[in-house]
Amino acid sequence: MTNPFLSRRQMLTRCGVGMGLLGLTQLLGDNRLLAAEPNPAHPLAPREPHFPAKVKRVIHVFANGGPSQVDTFDPKPLLNKYHGKPLPSSNLRTERRTGAAFGSPFKFQKYGKSGIEVSELFAKTAQHIDDICVIRSMHADVPNHEPSFLLMNTGESRLVRPSLGSWVTYGLGTENQNLPGYVAMCPGGMPLLESQNWQSAFLPGIYQGTYLDTRQSDPEKLIEYIRNKFTLGNGQRKQLDLLQKLNKMHQEARDADPQLEARIQSFELAYRMQTEATDAFDIRKETKQTLDAYGNTEQGRSLLIARRLVERGVRFVQVSHAPVQPWDSHDDLEASHRRLAGQVDGGIAALISDLKRTGLFESTLIVWGGEFGRTPVVELDQPGSNAGKLNGRDHNHYGFSVWLAGGGVKGGQTVGATDEFGFKAVEKPVHVHDLHATILHLLGFDHEKFTYRYAGRDFRLTDVHGRVVKEVLA
Numbered sequence: 001m002t003n004p005f006l007s008r009r010q011m012l013t014r015c016g017v018g019m020g021l022l023g024l025t026q027l028l029g030d031n032r033l034l035a036a037e038p039n040p041a042h043p044l045a046p047r048e049p050h051f052p053a054k055v056k057r058v059i060h061v062f063a064n065g066g067p068s069q070v071d072t073f074d075p076k077p078l079l080n081k082y083h084g085k086p087l088p089s090s091n092l093r094t095e096r097r098t099g100a101a102f103g104s105p106f107k108f109q110k111y112g113k114s115g116i117e118v119s120e121l122f123a124k125t126a127q128h129i130d131d132i133c134v135i136r137s138m139h140a141d142v143p144n145h146e147p148s149f150l151l152m153n154t155g156e157s158r159l160v161r162p163s164l165g166s167w168v169t170y171g172l173g174t175e176n177q178n179l180p181g182y183v184a185m186c187p188g189g190m191p192l193l194e195s196q197n198w199q200s201a202f203l204p205g206i207y208q209g210t211y212l213d214t215r216q217s218d219p220e221k222l223i224e225y226i227r228n229k230f231t232l233g234n235g236q237r238k239q240l241d242l243l244q245k246l247n248k249m250h251q252e253a254r255d256a257d258p259q260l261e262a263r264i265q266s267f268e269l270a271y272r273m274q275t276e277a278t279d280a281f282d283i284r285k286e287t288k289q290t291l292d293a294y295g296n297t298e299q300g301r302s303l304l305i306a307r308r309l310v311e312r313g314v315r316f317v318q319v320s321h322a323p324v325q326p327w328d329s330h331d332d333l334e335a336s337h338r339r340l341a342g343q344v345d346g347g348i349a350a351l352i353s354d355l356k357r358t359g360l361f362e363s364t365l366i367v368w369g370g371e372f373g374r375t376p377v378v379e380l381d382q383p384g385s386n387a388g389k390l391n392g393r394d395h396n397h398y399g400f401s402v403w404l405a406g407g408g409v410k411g412g413q414t415v416g417a418t419d420e421f422g423f424k425a426v427e428k429p430v431h432v433h434d435l436h437a438t439i440l441h442l443l444g445f446d447h448e449k450f451t452y453r454y455a456g457r458d459f460r461l462t463d464v465h466g467r468v469v470k471e472v473l474a
Helices: 008-027 077-081 125-131 145-154 164-172 194-198 233-252 258-273 288-294 298-311 333-357 432-442
Strands: 057-062 098-101 108-111 116-119 132-139 182-185 210-212 316-320 364-369 373-379 393-396 400-406 413-415 425-427 452-454 457-459
Touching: 057 164, 057 298, 057 333, 108 125, 116 125, 125 132, 125 333, 125 400, 132 425, 132 432, 145 194, 164 182, 164 316, 164 432, 182 194, 182 298, 194 316, 288 298, 288 333, 298 316, 298 333, 333 364, 364 432, 373 400, 400 432
Parallel strands: 057 316, 057 364, 132 413, 182 210, 182 316
Antiparallel strands: 098 373, 108 116, 132 400, 364 400, 373 393, 452 457
């Protein structure tokens, strides 16, 4: 039985909502997003975007830590000419003390009909270069990991904001109600800032990413308690129904607390996952040929799981490389970048090949990149950093590379450019807000109209910035 008495706060809240609905009825006809808001009873049900789009799902391969653009997808021959010497340009604004030019220790080669140059580090990925659009003129706000992680993943570098994946699942729902709409994977632990990278913030909690530590390959170890070994079948359903009734009674006395609603929804999702998750995450069902193609690495297994998830209707999958910021190569860059790329290159190539084979490539968007790039000059000795080794690069947010492939993307091209040494974006600069606007456009959303009302303001992923990079579009 519900409480017949209202507190003063409850009475004012309900009266305010009632008055607000009078104005809201005038808006519903003009605001397509408001008219298509999620049904609270089925918040993950599939929904249509603002306009028709090819892309239905996203795989974000997050090279957390900041891979070097001049060693991967943005060759700069002049660096080799000036290797070990001061650059002829003015002093570069770097976070730490840096010195002479550092020529790339890796060879670049032209690939595909497009003839785009790619480093030997990603020779397998480069076999698909005609399907890839490399943005070489990315830039962010600051050369620090924490704010740059947040900017890349949530569109805001300081305050708590919903992640890109949360926005996508809020806008589109998901195609499989027995699996989470948004899955974030990182083998061995979480990236820097942990769950803030896939938070839902002020969006309903059901849109937050579900984190998995993909060191495990056995689904029962990968997802704790995925099998109920104590109460089976109808008995478990009866227990959950009773729990739901108690939760609803508790919720009614608290004005539909959104955090409580998210918890209730999570119980239901966890129950439904028992029927499908064990199959979706069990890569042991794949052939030896497939397993070999993705590689016997934690990153390869993560990418294989990502493919299996999008095949089953999961809307957004993020694959981080390893805990904290593994691509942060302040020293021994040649060894560390070679090791890290070797762990993921084959898996990315196999993922693209598999999506093409299954017909999902044209409706899936793949995004690869870190939170920023690295300097073209060597980082000098720092206490506790590179221990006197002059073979690493500092952080660089002024210019770096990100690539996109899949539905709606014009492959076989580069967009923008950094200067002749690869330090700063100088041709068609693309900010992270622009990247997000472009991703939303590929999914069918006008980033300026895709908003959520919170605390008296209409928030959006791109804040008050962003433009669609039309050169990326097919």
